[in-house]
Amino acid sequence: MRKLTFAVACCVFSAMLLRDPVEARLGAQSSDALTAPYETRDPGQRQYVRQGCYQCHGLVGQGSILSGPSLSPLRIDSDAFRRYVRNPKGAMPPYTKRVLADADLDSIEAFIRSLPPGRPYKTIPALARVGSSSDHAAEPQLSPSGRAIYQRHCAACHGESREGGIAPSLIGAGRKRDVAAIAALLANPPRGMPKLSPQPLTNKDVEAVARFVADVR
Structure with a gap:
């Protein structure tokens, strides 16, 4: 009986000796596989991932309607x-110097600016087919002069199609505010938003861009 017990114990011990190194190697390989893509690239990308920027803005700055805006291209x-990173608005947490050193922030900015811009959806066949009918229906309703003013003064932050960027999306803004309320906001903007009226925008310009934002004829 003791011989049988000893034999079983030897088998178990041998199995452990054989198994543990293999499992250790597999565990190390799995960990390396997860971290290697970010540890071997530039410091800006490493900081972008380590600080969690990708969780809202995507690994290539593509952004998401449900989380953070696109960062590619960076329009500021x-x-x-x-x-903005030090004192953000909305849901983004502040990254003070105690959390993120200036040098690391500079490297993150360099990484973001190195990213290629995202492709417009109209250049992607499957998405172009989905959006084409609604595009043609919506565009005639928008003020041409308001569109031009918006592209010149607002698109850099709010996106060329009002989809949002470094500033919030304006799609559907007309359902929350009427033209007069949007014009009043432009004339007396909140902190962080540039004041464009009465210069360079006249009252007529403000009304035109407000109508464009509100999707009013």
Whole structure:
């Protein structure tokens, strides 16, 4: 009986000796597989991932309607980018210097600016077919002069199609505010939004871009 017990114990011990190194190697390989893509690239990308930027803005800055806006391309200058990261608006947490050093923030900005811009949906056949009918229906309703003013003064932050960017999306803004309310907001903007009236925008310009944002004829 003791011989049988000893034999079983030897088998179990041998199995452990054989198994543990294999499992250790597999565990190490799995960990390396997860971290290697970010540890071997530039420091800006490593910080972008380590700080969790990708969780809202995507691994390539593509953004999401449900989380953070697209960062590719980055439509603001370096000073504005740093100010926003340090003291953001909305749901984004502040990244103070205690959390993120200036050098690391600079490397993140360099990484974001190195990303190629996303493809417009109209250049992707499957998406173009989905959006084409609604595009043609919506465009005649928008003020042409308002569209031009918006592209010149607002698109850099709110996106060329009002989809949002460094500033919130304006799609559906007309369901929340009427033209007069949007014009009043443009004339007396909140902190962080540039004041464009009465210069460079006249009252007529403000009304035109407000009508464009509200999707009013």
